[in-house]
Amino acid sequence: MLEVRQIDVRYGKRTSVSQLSLHVKAGEIVTLVGGNGAGKTTTLKAVSGLLPLAHGEIWFCGERMDALAPHQILAKGLAHVPEGRMLFKDMSVKAHLELGSLRTPAHAASFNDTLAWVFELFPVLKERSQQLAGTLSGGQQQMLAIARGLMSQPRLLMLDEPSLGLAPIVVHTLVDIIRTLHAKGLSILLVEQRVDLALQLAQRAYVMESGQVTLSGAAADLARDPKVKQAYLGLSL
Numbered sequence: 001m002l003e004v005r006q007i008d009v010r011y012g013k014r015t016s017v018s019q020l021s022l023h024v025k026a027g028e029i030v031t032l033v034g035g036n037g038a039g040k041t042t043t044l045k046a047v048s049g050l051l052p053l054a055h056g057e058i059w060f061c062g063e064r065m066d067a068l069a070p071h072q073i074l075a076k077g078l079a080h081v082p083e084g085r086m087l088f089k090d091m092s093v094k095a096h097l098e099l100g101s102l103r104t105p106a107h108a109a110s111f112n113d114t115l116a117w118v119f120e121l122f123p124v125l126k127e128r129s130q131q132l133a134g135t136l137s138g139g140q141q142q143m144l145a146i147a148r149g150l151m152s153q154p155r156l157l158m159l160d161e162p163s164l165g166l167a168p169i170v171v172h173t174l175v176d177i178i179r180t181l182h183a184k185g186l187s188i189l190l191v192e193q194r195v196d197l198a199l200q201l202a203q204r205a206y207v208m209e210s211g212q213v214t215l216s217g218a219a220a221d222l223a224r225d226p227k228v229k230q231a232y233l234g235l236s237l
């Protein structure tokens with residue numbers, strides 16, 4: 001479904017992602033993990049067209065994406081829920097969801113059907129549809145950021161650090177939602193600082209260090225890998 005082939009991404013002269021390749025198959029949850037500054041966010045931004053490639057190619061559902069603008073990539077069915085949520089604090093929940101539906105793939109369901117589906121997934125957003133985003137709790141804001149992404153009816157959802165700053169109980173809700181979305185057939189590329197959670201949720205994983213993939217494989221195998229345990233799971237050898 002998604003194929004990232006040997007991409008380099010630079011900020012000015014500095015290369016932040018180098019020769020990175022990864023893929024996501026239809027119906028998979030794939031996670032990209034690594035320490036701070038490893039290049040995970042940069043990779044997601046390159047996939048969604050927010051950063052240009054210095055080298056390499058990105059393909060999605062058989063089409064080359066890396067020359068397209070972000071709104072065109074979204075309309076192909078590839079949505080990005082950014083780190084930090086990027087909501088407009090003075091805009092209502094409903095207005096965010098309308099914004100999320102502006103670019104939908106061809107043959108998409110109607111706005112009302114998608115809204116009903118999203119409200120079923122996030123009942124709290126239905127209750128608060130007229131409330132301003134800035135007045136929501138952190139967990140509700142994260143739900144809104146995901147819901148806005150879903151309003152574009154993506155085939156692949158990229159989630160950047162969805163659990164960041166959330167209370168443990170809200171993280172549980174988030175995990176349930178990711179599992180529900182996956183069960184409904186959505187493919188997911190997950191960047192997550194809670195490596196333990198990410199490896200539980202995903203079928204496959206890539207570990208990034210200094211802009212490169214240094215390990216990849218089945219998530220269950222990586223969760224048992226001594227190097228991963230030591231570096232990311234807080235366990236000593």
Ligand code: ATP
Pocket residue numbers: 011016034035036037038039040041042043
């Ligand atoms: P984190 O979990 O801390 O967000 P990350 O793995 O997502 O880490 P990136 O944010 O992709 O890492 O950063 C990769 C590298 O690119 C880092 O060295 C970072 O300092 C650099 N970088 C990120 N954004 C910019 C920017 N706007 N301008 C210049 N350098 C940047």
